[in-house]
Amino acid sequence: MSISLKPGVVTGKEYLSLVRACKEGGYALPAVNVTGTNTLNAVLEAAAANKSDVVIQLSNGGAEFYAGKGFPDSLQAKIMGAVAAAHHVHLLAEHYGVCVVLHTDHANKKLIPWVEGMLDHGEAYYKKHGRPLFSSHMVDLSEEPLEENLSECARLLKRMAAIDMSIEIELGCTGGEEDGVGSDDIDNSRLYTQPEDVLRAYDVLSPIGNFSVAASFGNVHGVYAPGNVQLRPDILKNSQDLVAKEKALGKNPLDLVFHGGSGSEKSKIDESLTYGVFKMNIDTDTQFAFAHAIGDYVKEHPVAFAHQIDPDSGKPYKKEYDPRTWLRVGEKGMIERLGEAFADLKSAGKSVASPVAGSKAA
Ligand SMILES: [Zn+2]
Secondary structure: OOOOOOOOEOHHHHHHHHHHHHHHHOOOEEEEOOHHHHHHHHHHHHHHHHOOEEEEEOOOHHHHHHHHOOOHHHHHHHHHHHHHHHHHHHHHHHHHHEEEHHHEEOOOOHHHHHHHHHHHHHHHHHHHHHOOOOOEEEEOOOOOOOOHHHHHHHHHHHHHHOOOOOEEEEOOOOOEEHHHHHOOOOHHHHOOHHHHHHHHHHHOOOOOOOOEEEEEEEOOEOOOOOOOOOOEEEHHHHHHHHHHHOOOOOOOOOOOEOOOOOOHHHHHHHHOOOOOOEEEEEEHHHHHHHHHHHHHHHHHHOOOOOOOEOOOOOOOOOOOOOHHHHHHHHHHHHHHHHHHHHHHOOOOOOOOOOOOOOOOOO
């Protein structure tokens, strides 16, 4: 069944129908971490060019950077930066003609005040506009004992559900720098989510509101030399099957999220798409694409980055060092890499956004 949604930020029921369209269509949306208007606009442009819907997300560090590293208070910067980025997306996304899920990434126990600060803004926005500022927030308490993880997520989901928001939780532990699990000393049982834990999460959270699960199936944040961790998408299938059986639900009842997808084998990505993964986070690879393109540009124009006017020829370099020139080169590098992500996740050409009418109608 095909659906059609108004382009722009999707929340509440529209968000749920987009997630369903992804799972039924066997594709997932790239969830791209952004840190400012360059990376954010690059995601919108790439989504439009590939006719795909997309998830735009901010980490706490990305949000802080968005507000400015000189912002006087770090927690306020994380809150205000995320809010500023959200307003930017609400204003611009619909003009790109695609649907955008607006999300924030990992918040561990220390970062709960960040989530609560964003929810204060989200509730005020909801009062005024009848819809939330964000589609969802992630709360990652996977380092805490399971019951503590779930009861805290339940408490926050109550606030979110009241304003048509969803929560993303994490069960198990995705390896990598962010989680303090490197390529060496890996405790394997922690890297694979237990289906019983997912069932418990379903029991606690589904009566309150919508939730998605970042499950660990050997995925690692960042890019590491291969061979240390075995990616096992069957872990996802086991969780789906257990919840479907115990709760008498249809196939793939859970909305699953793939963290640490950078550098994963394509066949494992394909397999995970058949198990109800609707979102795959991408950060490391798009960061590198942005930097690599600018690196090449600087190598090609070394004099322009050292002199305003060529010391030998007298040629002015204003056009070359104008930030618009080389930041645009970075955007293009990121857009090209995202094209690959839309293809890998099979979301290209599948935007559910209805054609834009109104502002640009002839
Ligand atoms: Zn993650």
